[in-house]
Amino acid sequence: MCMYDVIVIGAGVTGCGIARELSRYDWKVAVLERASDICEGTSKANSGIAHAGFDARPGSLKARLNVEGSRMMEGLSKELDFPYKRNGSLVLCFREEDRETLKRLLEQGRENGVEGLEILEREQVKELEPNVSDEVKAALYAPTGGIVCPFGLTIALGENAAVNGAEFFLNTEVREIEKTGKGYRLLTGRGSFEAKAVVNAAGVYADRFHNMVSPEKIHIIPRKGEYCLMDKKVGGFVSHTIFQLPTVYGKGVLVTPTVHGNLLAGPTAVDVEDPEALNTTQAGIEDLLRRASLSVRNLPVKQVITSFAGLRAHEEGDDFILGQAAGAPGFFDAAGIESPGLTCAPALGKYMAQLVREYLPVPEKDSFVAVRKGIRGMASATAEEQKRLIAENPLYANVVCRCELVTEGEILDAIHRPLGATTIDGVKRRTRAGMGRCQAGFCSPRTVEILARELGKDAGEICKNGENSRFLTGYIKDGIQGEA
Amino acid sequence: MEKDLVIIGGGPAGLAAAIAAREAGVEDLLVLERDSRLGGILNQCIHNGFGLHTFKEELTGPEYAGRYIEKVLEQKIPYKLNTMVIDLEAEESRKKVTVMNREEGLYQIEARAVILAMGCRERARGALNIPGYRPAGIYSAGTAQRYVNMEGRMPGKEIVILGSGDIGLIMARRMTLEGAKVKLVAELQPYSGGLKRNIVQCLDDFGIPLKLSHTVVDIKGKERVESVTVARVDENLKPVPGSEEEIPCDTLLLSCGLLPENELSETLGVKMNPVTGGPEVDESLETSREGVFACGNVLHVHDLVDYVSQEAAQAGKNAAAYLSGSRSGQGRGIPIRAVQGVRYTVPSSVDVSRMEETQVVRFRVGNVFRNAAIEVSCGGKILKSQKKQILAPGEMEQVILKRAELEQIEDPEEITVSVRAESRGRD
Numbered sequence: 001m002c003m004y005d006v007i008v009i010g011a012g013v014t015g016c017g018i019a020r021e022l023s024r025y026d027w028k029v030a031v032l033e034r035a036s037d038i039c040e041g042t043s044k045a046n047s048g049i050a051h052a053g054f055d056a057r058p059g060s061l062k063a064r065l066n067v068e069g070s071r072m073m074e075g076l077s078k079e080l081d082f083p084y085k086r087n088g089s090l091v092l093c094f095r096e097e098d099r100e101t102l103k104r105l106l107e108q109g110r111e112n113g114v115e116g117l118e119i120l121e122r123e124q125v126k127e128l129e130p131n132v133s134d135e136v137k138a139a140l141y142a143p144t145g146g147i148v149c150p151f152g153l154t155i156a157l158g159e160n161a162a163v164n165g166a167e168f169f170l171n172t173e174v175r176e177i178e179k180t181g182k183g184y185r186l187l188t189g190r191g192s193f194e195a196k197a198v199v200n201a202a203g204v205y206a207d208r209f210h211n212m213v214s215p216e217k218i219h220i221i222p223r224k225g226e227y228c229l230m231d232k233k234v235g236g237f238v239s240h241t242i243f244q245l246p247t248v249y250g251k252g253v254l255v256t257p258t259v260h261g262n263l264l265a266g267p268t269a270v271d272v273e274d275p276e277a278l279n280t281t282q283a284g285i286e287d288l289l290r291r292a293s294l295s296v297r298n299l300p301v302k303q304v305i306t307s308f309a310g311l312r313a314h315e316e317g318d319d320f321i322l323g324q325a326a327g328a329p330g331f332f333d334a335a336g337i338e339s340p341g342l343t344c345a346p347a348l349g350k351y352m353a354q355l356v357r358e359y360l361p362v363p364e365k366d367s368f369v370a371v372r373k374g375i376r377g378m379a380s381a382t383a384e385e386q387k388r389l390i391a392e393n394p395l396y397a398n399v400v401c402r403c404e405l406v407t408e409g410e411i412l413d414a415i416h417r418p419l420g421a422t423t424i425d426g427v428k429r430r431t432r433a434g435m436g437r438c439q440a441g442f443c444s445p446r447t448v449e450i451l452a453r454e455l456g457k458d459a460g461e462i463c464k465n466g467e468n469s470r471f472l473t474g475y476i477k478d479g480i481q482g483e484a
Numbered sequence: 485m486e487k488d489l490v491i492i493g494g495g496p497a498g499l500a501a502a503i504a505a506r507e508a509g510v511e512d513l514l515v516l517e518r519d520s521r522l523g524g525i526l527n528q529c530i531h532n533g534f535g536l537h538t539f540k541e542e543l544t545g546p547e548y549a550g551r552y553i554e555k556v557l558e559q560k561i562p563y564k565l566n567t568m569v570i571d572l573e574a575e576e577s578r579k580k581v582t583v584m585n586r587e588e589g590l591y592q593i594e595a596r597a598v599i600l601a602m603g604c605r606e607r608a609r610g611a612l613n614i615p616g617y618r619p620a621g622i623y624s625a626g627t628a629q630r631y632v633n634m635e636g637r638m639p640g641k642e643i644v645i646l647g648s649g650d651i652g653l654i655m656a657r658r659m660t661l662e663g664a665k666v667k668l669v670a671e672l673q674p675y676s677g678g679l680k681r682n683i684v685q686c687l688d689d690f691g692i693p694l695k696l697s698h699t700v701v702d703i704k705g706k707e708r709v710e711s712v713t714v715a716r717v718d719e720n721l722k723p724v725p726g727s728e729e730e731i732p733c734d735t736l737l738l739s740c741g742l743l744p745e746n747e748l749s750e751t752l753g754v755k756m757n758p759v760t761g762g763p764e765v766d767e768s769l770e771t772s773r774e775g776v777f778a779c780g781n782v783l784h785v786h787d788l789v790d791y792v793s794q795e796a797a798q799a800g801k802n803a804a805a806y807l808s809g810s811r812s813g814q815g816r817g818i819p820i821r822a823v824q825g826v827r828y829t830v831p832s833s834v835d836v837s838r839m840e841e842t843q844v845v846r847f848r849v850g851n852v853f854r855n856a857a858i859e860v861s862c863g864g865k866i867l868k869s870q871k872k873q874i875l876a877p878g879e880m881e882q883v884i885l886k887r888a889e890l891e892q893i894e895d896p897e898e899i900t901v902s903v904r905a906e907s908r909g910r911d
Contacts, residue, residue, distance in 0.1 A: 229610070233750075276706055279617045282723070306610030308618065383582075387590050394586040399518065399568040403747075424620075439608035441624045445631060459637060464620035469707035471620050472637045473734065476662045 004030045006356055007186060007195035008166075009174055009209055011038035013150065014337045015201035016157035017349035022199075023164035024353065025362045030195070031158075031166055032188060034173035036466055037426045038419060039154040041203045043342070044429065045278065045310025046225070047267065048258055049241055050146035051340040052089060054109025054117060061320045063112040066340045068347035070114075070144055076346050080160055081374035082152035083259040089145030089241040090125060092295055094135045101245055102140050109142065116143040129238050131296045145241055147259045150342055151429035152374065155419070157345065160372045162418045164365075169193075171467065174202075177212045183330050184213070197330040197360050199352060204275040204313045206321075206335035214325035218335060222275045222311040225267025226284035228292075231303040231437050235261035242295050253291035255299065260432065265292035265299065267310065280309045305437050312338035322348070323355060330359055375413045375430060379405040400450070401443040403436020408450065415454045422455060424448065425465040444471070485593045488807050489513040490581050491800075492569050492748065493601035495524020497780025499552035500793040501599045502561050504800030510807060514593070515556070515563035516583060522556065522563060523549030524603055525626070526789065528633045531654055533681075537790035548789060572598070572748045574773055579752075597775040597803045600749055600763065601796065604742040604781040606651070612740055614646075616703030616712075625651040625739040632658055640735025644712050645669045646700045648676040648683070650787060650878075652739020657686035659737075666690075667731055670698040670714050672721055675852045677741065677878045679787055701728060703736060712736050742785045752776065759828040760784040766817050767834040767843050768802040769795065777803050784830050784846070787880050791846065795830075811838060818862070818896050825849050825856075825875075825903030834899065836890045843885040849875045849903055857904045858883060863893040875903060 006022055008015045011033035022029045035041070050073045056062035077084035093102045102119060109117045118141050125132055125139045162168055169190065176187040183196040200209045207220040230237075241256035255265050268284045268291075285307055293299045315321060315336025325331045334352055337344070378386055378396060389396040389409065396409035414421045414430035421427045424434070427447050434440030434447065448471055452459040463469045489510050491498045494517030502515050521527060526534070529545030536542060539551065556563065564585060571582035579598045584590040606624035623631075623639050629651060631637045641664050645652045648671040656666045669687060674697050676683055687694050695714065701723050702713035716727035744762040754763045755772035762783040763771040770777050779799035780792045805811045817833035829847040845860075853875040860868040860883050867889055875881065883901060890896065 228613075278706070279703075280615045282615045282701060285613055285615060304610060304613060305608065307613060307615075383590070386584075390584065390589040394589070397568075397584040397586045397589055398566065399570075399584075402518070402568070405570060437608075437611075438605045439610050441606050441608055441627050444627060445635065459635070464707070466707040469620040471639065472631065473640050474638045476632055476636050476638055478638060478663060 002030070002191070002193050004028045004193065004195040005360060005362070006197045006199060007032060007193055008199045008201055009186070010041070010201035010203055011158060011168060012041045012043035012201065012203050013039070013154040013157065013342055013345040014203070014334050014348060016154050016161060017345035018199055018201055018334060018352045019161035019166045020157045020164070021349035021353035022356065023161045023166045024364055024368045025357065026365050027360070027362055029166040030193060031161070031168045032172045032174055032186065032193065033168065033170050036171055036423055036463065037421070038158040038168065038170070039151050039429060040465065042310055042313060043150055043154045045227070045308050046150055046339070046342055047254060047256065047264065048147055048150045049254070049256065049342070050084065050148045051343045052109065052142035052145040053112050053114045053340070054105055054140070054142060055246060055340070056112065058108060058111040061322055062340065062344070065320070065344035065347040065351060067113045069340070069343040069345065070146070072346045073146060073148060073343070077148070079370055080156035080372045082156040083149040084146060085259050086144065086146040087240055087257065088141065088143045089243060090120070090129065091140040091243045091245060092125070092132065092136050093138045093245055094133070094294070096137055098245055099138060102138060105140050109140070114142060114144060117141065129240060129242065131237055131298070132242065133295055133297055135294070147241060147256060148342065149259050153342065153345065155430060156372055156374060157349070159418050163372065164368055168419055174209065177209060179213065197332065197356055199332045199334060199356065201334040201337070203337065204311050206313060206333065210325050210333050210335055213328040213331045216326040218321060219316060220336065221271050221314045221316070222273070222277065223314040223338070224270045224272050224277060224284070224309055224311055226280050226288055226307065226309045227264060227266030228285060228289060228304045228307045230263040230265070230300055231305050232261045234263045234300040234303045237263050237300060238296060244295055253288055253295070255292050255295050263300070263303070265289065271314070272311070275311060278309050278311065280307045284309070306439055314338050320344070320348070322351060324359070332356060375410050375417070377410060377431070378407050379432070400446045401433035401436060403438050404432040406431045406433040406443070411447065411450050412454065415451065422451070423463050423465050424451070424471065427451065448472070485591065487512055487514050487593055487595045489597045489599065489803055490579070490593055490595040491515045491599045491601055492581070493517065493524065493603055493780070493782070494522040494563055495601065495603050495780065496526055496549065496552065496789050496792045497603070497782070497796040498524070498599070498601035499549070499556055500796035501601055501779055501800035501803070503552065503555050503559065504797035505804045506559050506561055508801045508804030510804045513561065515561060516567050516569055516581070517563060517565050518568045520566055522553050522565070528626070528630050529654070530633045531658070534789050537788065538793055552793070569748060572752045574752055574776070577775055579776065597777070597807050599799050599803055600771070600776065600778040600782050601780050602745045602748065602782045604744045604785055606738065607741040607743055609738060612738070614700050614703060617705055619703070619705040619708050621705065621709030621735045622703065623735070623737055625649070625655045625737045628737050629655055629658070632662060638662060638664065640664065642667060642733040643735045643737060644700070644714070644731055644733045645737045645739060647671060647738055647740035648678050648694060649739035649741060650678040650682050652737060653678045653682040653686040655737055655739070656692050657690060660690050660692065666692050667733055668692070668714065669694045670700060671696050672699045672717060673697070675876055675878070679878060699723060700736065709734050709736055742781065744782045744785065746782060749778070749782070757828060757832065760830065765831045767831050767839045768806070768811070769799040769831065770802065770806070775806055784828070787878070791880065794844070818899055820845060820899045820901060822847060823900050823902045825851065825853060825905065826901050829901050834885060834890070836887060839885070839887050841887055843887070844882050845885055845901065846880055846882045847901055848877055848880055850877060852876050853903055853905045859902050859904050860885070860899065861902070862890065862899045863896045865893065869904070
């Protein structure tokens with residue numbers, strides 16, 4: 001039995017953001033995560049956008065935390081060393097009769113406190129983005145819109161929380177929650193945990209935990225979004241994030257450069273029942289490419305290197321559910337965190353830590369370390385930095401992933417740092433090994449070998465992500481049957 | 485560091501180019517190999533069938549590579565292993581090759597000439613846009629080949645293979661021999677992408693079904709592959725609703741084409757051929773950048789390593805001639821155009837004043853043709869008409885141009901290579 005002050009359920013960007021803020025205070029904090037790594041749910045499959053904040057209804061938590069998060073992002077990206085770029089965004093309007101809607105969006109944005117918004121006419125839009133569709137009539141320009149690496153942000157928050165004392169328990173699925181005299185008991189596949197306060201940041205599963213303790217039920221609908229990622233060769237196809245006017249299902253399909261220089265199109269929006277339905281579909285991919293092609297001319301669909309799907313944790317109330325669950329003192333929800341959840345995460349963490357503090361007063365720690373250094377990447381380093389890295393550690397000259405220029409030095413760092421990688425996907429999200437155009441064809445055998453060596457395991461035990469996702473099924477000759 | 489000739493890649497192309505260059509008198513050359521040994525992909529091709537043309541005997545991949553590696557050692561041709569070229573620039577006629585390795589760190593080599601011999605990679609699932617889950621158990625055929633042949637590990641037990649490229653066919657047999665069950669090879673096109681002999685020896689002999697005009701339309705399994713769904717496709721290669729069949733398996737191997745690895749060539753700004761994915765070259769196998777040559781699978785994907793070696797030897801010899809300034813002529817190249825059933829040619833131009841007595845022109849056709857003829861024309865004259873019982877995209881073809889013949893044509897504007905079809909068949 002382990003006793004904590006606060007337990008966070010879920011190690012996605014929301015859970016990690018909350019854990020980091022909780023770790024500023026003199027609490028004993030644990031984070032329970034069912035997957036084998038942090039950043040394994042919605043946080044790993046989304047648009048990677050740091051939204052400006054004009055979409056949400058004024059007065060909503062979404063609006064407030066979005067604008068706050070957007071303002072924090074640049075400073076935080078320096079403090080925690082993750083890739084972020086303020087590239088600006090455009091919302092395109094294709095019909096004269098939609099100008100009113102565009103204008104309302106501008107006004108809404110201003111009311112939310114978004115700075116620098118303006119409406120651009122067709123010619124100005126074409127000047128900014130020559131590949132935009134000829135059908136465009138006008139666009140809302142938001143200079144504060146940005147792009148961020150969703151893995152980089154989540155892992156940075158998680159690592160920093162861990163360094164500051166938050167204990168992460170991976171492969172630890174919460175099955176039941178019981179009320180105790182002092183707080184809550186969480187029964188998991190790896191024993192039970194007790195805490196005075198619980199923060200529910202379980203993404204598409206947040207309703208399950210909320211409904212275990214509160215008589216006022218909530219319902220999370222997994223809303224699938226499919227994406228196509230294109231080669232870095234066409235990363236410069238657009239330089240801003242290109243949205244279309246929003247619909248009831250969200251912000252519509254976007255076309256954007258990623259912070260690492262790829263081109264991304266998506267997402268679709270389809271409600272599904274299975275909270276693990278991370279499959280892409282023929283119809284979905286066709287639909288997203290068709291819709292993305294409305295925004296830009298000659299979308300380079302031949303350059304697609306991978307497609308993927310994520311699930312938004314959509315809640316019917318259409319705003320974040322943040323705060324104590326009804327009838328469950330000390331049980332805090334961070335539920336219904338769909339877009340712009342990634343952008344909000346840093347601000348949401350602060351907000352949640354304040355709520356918990358009001359419930360469970362605590363002093364700040366003197367020992368909190370706010371700064372974290374990320375993995376130094378050869379691909380983004382200057383020639384001088386590359387030379388210095390190799391001089392410090394010759395393994396930085398040993399290329400493992402050719403497409404993204406990831407070296408053994410970086411992979412070792414990814415494995416051995418706090419909350420280090422133990423899976424192929426874990427290495428991939430921390431270093432980009434396998435994210436390039438060959439999609440791990442060349443590097444995965446090498447990555448398996450390095451992981452096995454460093455973790456003291458057999459290569460056969462190395463998994464892609466979950467415990468049942470082994471890469472290898474045995475040795476040769478194993479399966480041969482017959483008389484000896 | 486300065487070198488007369490730098491060869492990027494120590495696979496079959498790089499090795500043959502290096503040997504030919506040395507034999508033609510280049511003393512100051514260097515082969516750069518990113519892997520831990522010479523020989524490239526041949527090291528994992530432990531099946532036999534290599535070298536029938538070159539050595540008149542059947543060798544395994546490592547044996548074939550071994551013959552060239554021996555020569556490289558004999559001739560004391562310098563090479564560096566575990567060395568990655570990370571940048572390639574050209575200033576006037578000087579080429580700057582940025583490399584790195586553990587021992588020497590990061591540095592630049594200035595080269596007077598460069599031979600590109602980086603090979604190719606396999607087309608990945610993402611580029612095929614196969615819908616479904618993304619579990620463990622989806623590998624390119626070459627990755628599986630590496631696991632089985634070099635590491636002694638099995639990537640799966642119940643296999644479906646998409647694509648009938650040669651590596652996929654070879655792996656169907658290999659996995660079967662190692663005790664796995666290969667349930668099906670599905671091929672999107674109405675013809676196979678591999679060599680006929682591989683279909684016979686690797687599928688037919690083992691009773692492995694090949695379904696043409698079929699593709700994978702879904703992959704199930706959240707952590708490891710549990711099944712794939714295969715469907716028939718129509719003439720436009722679109723899946724036919726109602727034809728789906730779900731096949732339980734733990735592994736999907738992909739053998740859906742090879743792509744020349746030209747990222748470095750592109751940073752150098754050489755002119756590319758959109759059909760091959762490789763550089764455009766003339767009869768010297770020289771790219772649009774002076775003193776930069778290309779050969780092997782980085783130039784266009786071959787079926788047989790023997791032809792890679794031949795082509796690479798030509799590149800090596802021509803690089804030597806370039807370096808010694810002994811290249812004759814400086815006339816204009818006649819473009820070679822691929823028309824009517826022919827997808828591309830290598831080379832794509834020929835300079836008559838510079839060419840040797842004969843010049844091999846290699847190409848692929850875009851469909852299956854039966855009882856057809858390959859025609860080469862120039863200046864309104866048919867230079868050659870070669871009858872062929874069968875022509876297929878999976879088999880590289882060649883014609884030989886003769887200098888004497890071309891010299892007789894006044895002011896030739898272009899040479900065309902085409903297929904004259906008697907009948908176009910489905911195999």
